[in-house]
Amino acid sequence: MAWCPDSLDARVRSAAVSGSSAALQPPASARKPERHPDAPAPGELLGAHYEHCFGCGHEQPHGLHLEARAGEGVSLTAEFTVRPAHQGAPGLAHGGVLATALDETLGSLNWLLRKIAVTGRLETDFVRPVPVGTTLHLAAEVVAVAGRKIYSTATGRMDGPTGPVAVRAEALFVEVPVEHFVDNGREEEIQAAMKDPDQARRTRAFEVNP
């Protein structure tokens, strides 16, 4: 049976207000997202899915080093501090970097579903300029799932988790098989990631529906 509670109606209404496109409206057949039983517990850090990831990897010197923490249901929070390497205008974060922070946060949600998925569409509102040194407090949740399509939303706030919204996004992720990476990625990085001695991270990077 299709899932269409008030919260989804509210999301659709708010999407219409923020101007997100029809492609980001979940279809009538959409279902409520289900947290995987083995998802990290609320409050647990997710850790980097790949050390060289520009969004979360610890081995990317100019990366965002975003730290995501599981929330209740299919939600999470994350923090990202804007550094001088992330500037666009003098002293302000580059919009593309802020979109990356939203994309990474939204992408991390899929680990709570235990689905491997890539961003198909990402729509971003830049509400306030974000100065270097700011810690952006991100919060994201999956709002609906329809077949391979995962609909999610995120906000980034300044001055603390309840501060003013600086950026927000709505996204559609599309579930893909592991071959997506093996067929399209570069052999040397794929092999290196497969040899990662951290089994949890290797599983997160490569295993679909373990």
Ligand SMILES: CCCCCCCCCCCCCC(=O)SCCNC(=O)CCNC(=O)[C@H](O)C(C)(C)COP(=O)(O)OP(=O)(O)OC[C@H]1O[C@@H](n2cnc3c(N)ncnc32)[C@H](O)[C@@H]1OP(=O)(O)O
């Ligand atoms: C090596 C390390 C591994 C790491 C693993 C962890 C990854 C974590 C990474 C986290 C990093 C952060 C995250 C990142 O940065 S992920 C990196 C950025 N994203 C990408 O590189 C994705 C590139 N795109 C693709 O590969 C394909 O286009 C995909 C896979 C997305 C779809 O091509 P595919 O041939 O498979 O499927 P389909 O075309 O039949 O579409 C299926 C359904 O989806 C609907 N649709 C599709 N696109 C759009 C759209 N734009 N708007 C609206 N709808 C769209 C489509 O209408 C259809 O709907 P329906 O007809 O069924 O109703």
